[in-house]
Amino acid sequence: MGTENSFPLSDVRADESCREEPFGGLKLLKIVIYGTGYVGLTTGAAMAFLGHEVTCVDIDEAKIASLRGGKSPIYEPRLDELMELAGGNLRFSVDPAPALSEAEVVFVAVGTPPMADGNPDLTAVQSAASSIGRHLGLGFTVVVNKSTVPIGSGHWVESLIAEASGEGDIRNLRNRCCVASNPEFLREGSALCDILYPDRVVVGSENPTANEVLARLYEPILQQSFTAPWFLPRPEGMGAVPLVATDLASAELIKYASNAFLCTKISLINEIGNLAEKVGADITHIARGMGLDARIGGRFLQAGLGWGGSCFGKDSAALIATAKEYDIRMPIVEAAREVNYAQRDLVVTKLLNELKILKGRTVGILGLAFKPNTDDIRDAPALDIAQRLIDRGARIQAHDPIALDRASCQLNHSGIRFGPTAEAVAAGADALVLTTDWAMYRDLPWKRMAKTMANPLILDGRNFLDQAQLVNAGFRFLSIGR
Ligand SMILES: NC(=O)C1=CN([C@@H]2O[C@H](COP(=O)(O)OP(=O)(O)OC[C@H]3O[C@@H](n4cnc5c(N)ncnc54)[C@H](O)[C@@H]3O)[C@@H](O)[C@H]2O)C=CC1
Numbered sequence: 001m002g003t004e005n006s007f008p009l010s011d012v013r014a015d016e017s018c019r020e021e022p023f024g025g026l027k028l029l030k031i032v033i034y035g036t037g038y039v040g041l042t043t044g045a046a047m048a049f050l051g052h053e054v055t056c057v058d059i060d061e062a063k064i065a066s067l068r069g070g071k072s073p074i075y076e077p078r079l080d081e082l083m084e085l086a087g088g089n090l091r092f093s094v095d096p097a098p099a100l101s102e103a104e105v106v107f108v109a110v111g112t113p114p115m116a117d118g119n120p121d122l123t124a125v126q127s128a129a130s131s132i133g134r135h136l137g138l139g140f141t142v143v144v145n146k147s148t149v150p151i152g153s154g155h156w157v158e159s160l161i162a163e164a165s166g167e168g169d170i171r172n173l174r175n176r177c178c179v180a181s182n183p184e185f186l187r188e189g190s191a192l193c194d195i196l197y198p199d200r201v202v203v204g205s206e207n208p209t210a211n212e213v214l215a216r217l218y219e220p221i222l223q224q225s226f227t228a229p230w231f232l233p234r235p236e237g238m239g240a241v242p243l244v245a246t247d248l249a250s251a252e253l254i255k256y257a258s259n260a261f262l263c264t265k266i267s268l269i270n271e272i273g274n275l276a277e278k279v280g281a282d283i284t285h286i287a288r289g290m291g292l293d294a295r296i297g298g299r300f301l302q303a304g305l306g307w308g309g310s311c312f313g314k315d316s317a318a319l320i321a322t323a324k325e326y327d328i329r330m331p332i333v334e335a336a337r338e339v340n341y342a343q344r345d346l347v348v349t350k351l352l353n354e355l356k357i358l359k360g361r362t363v364g365i366l367g368l369a370f371k372p373n374t375d376d377i378r379d380a381p382a383l384d385i386a387q388r389l390i391d392r393g394a395r396i397q398a399h400d401p402i403a404l405d406r407a408s409c410q411l412n413h414s415g416i417r418f419g420p421t422a423e424a425v426a427a428g429a430d431a432l433v434l435t436t437d438w439a440m441y442r443d444l445p446w447k448r449m450a451k452t453m454a455n456p457l458i459l460d461g462r463n464f465l466d467q468a469q470l471v472n473a474g475f476r477f478l479s480i481g482r
């Protein structure tokens, strides 16, 4: 295994509740997961598929009811199938007590949404930690934090558990429980592959038992010793997965640093794209020419409207806020954010250049999710852009192949009209903007759509569409960065 730091897989706890099965005598564990969102539910399904006994707990009764009825409350490709394969290993409850009393590993995967000052709201983490403390069993439990939390949170969680458990003194608690950080790097839309076939697993703890339990938990993934589900084949050439074992603070910071790096990479290509456009260059050629340099790498160099979603914005703001507490500035991360949010203004500027007036114009938006293959609309560039256009008097009609229901529920009073198809939002529009690069948008009946528009103008916000095809279909074609 190509580990920087690997743990011996010794039998650290001759615990009767560990069951032998099915990957070469691996000991399976009893796991509780707090939070059945994009991270908790996918992690739960993957762990249960690997044979562990998993109980997913959530305070949202509707989510648990839906899951018990066999229906996932979120859209994630192949999740339903994996949950089905996991079968009886995967259970759901609003009551953590019964499963927690026997749990060997407890994941915390609750939300940490941003507050106005950039810091994440840790209310859900606090309440999960207190609940764990109240219901802790008599055996030894490793509490594993997967929520993205500020540096130092691991120790704070430990103290909350100690307090709620009645032990009070953390030293007494250390005989029954310890806290580790296991940051999550999955991307929505490819979450299950990212969990089963990760680039690395990071585990931060100051407790050797925690490290060994987690190495045991992750062994099938680290060694790639499980039989891949037919619908999620193992990537070609995939070998053993490196395990990075660190102290708590380093693991917590690895998460923020990784997201900051990815944000910065995207913002850099967008900054270059803005110059490329002025000098008559093409950012897609530039990204390819840069990305083939192994030191740079071609991924996350897709220029366009920039990043959105529930994490890049939140985590970059949290990193800046944490640094501020230590009187340190993060000018690179600040600049990455500034560049990113300015990209969204380009839509207004470009449409104004073409249409001269936005008041009373109808703009069709293709894609509401913050990226393809998810129904997540948190900090979706499409919504921000729609609002900026509405503020200038435009009428917005929008479509998304998967996020439409969620968007129409949550944005009921936004003034956006939701169309059942891409063709419907094109009809009568003065412009179309492609905001999310859903595969289905590549092959729309463009010729027919151009004919139904008041003005066949399209802005490809993701450098995704075939310009020649669109021009051929009768569109005036705009893009970002070329
Ligand atoms: N969404 C993503 O792609 C990734 C998210 N993360 C991090 O993982 C954490 C979770 O993110 P998501 O899954 O996207 O959030 P989410 O909002 O989809 O799910 C969080 C769930 O926690 C539940 N919850 C809140 N308080 C609870 C409590 N006391 N007990 C039990 N359940 C509770 C909520 O009802 C909700 O179902 C965040 O810290 C996020 O930054 C990390 C990597 C990837």
Ligand SMILES: O=C(O)[C@H]1O[C@H](OP(=O)(O)OP(=O)(O)OC[C@H]2O[C@@H](n3ccc(=O)[nH]c3=O)[C@H](O)[C@@H]2O)[C@H](O)[C@@H](O)[C@@H]1O
Pocket (backbone or CB within 6 Å): 148, 184, 185, 186, 187, 188, 189, 259, 262, 266, 299, 300, 301, 302, 303, 304, 305, 306, 307, 308, 309, 310, 311, 312, 315, 370, 371
């Ligand atoms: O901490 C998190 O929540 C997660 O955040 C991102 O994952 P995610 O936000 O799900 O999706 P990405 O694929 O990273 O896309 C984020 C945004 O960047 C945009 N993007 C991505 C890549 C690119 O080249 N250009 C670009 O504009 C996407 O359209 C999307 O809006 C990270 O990629 C994950 O590693 C991390 O675990």
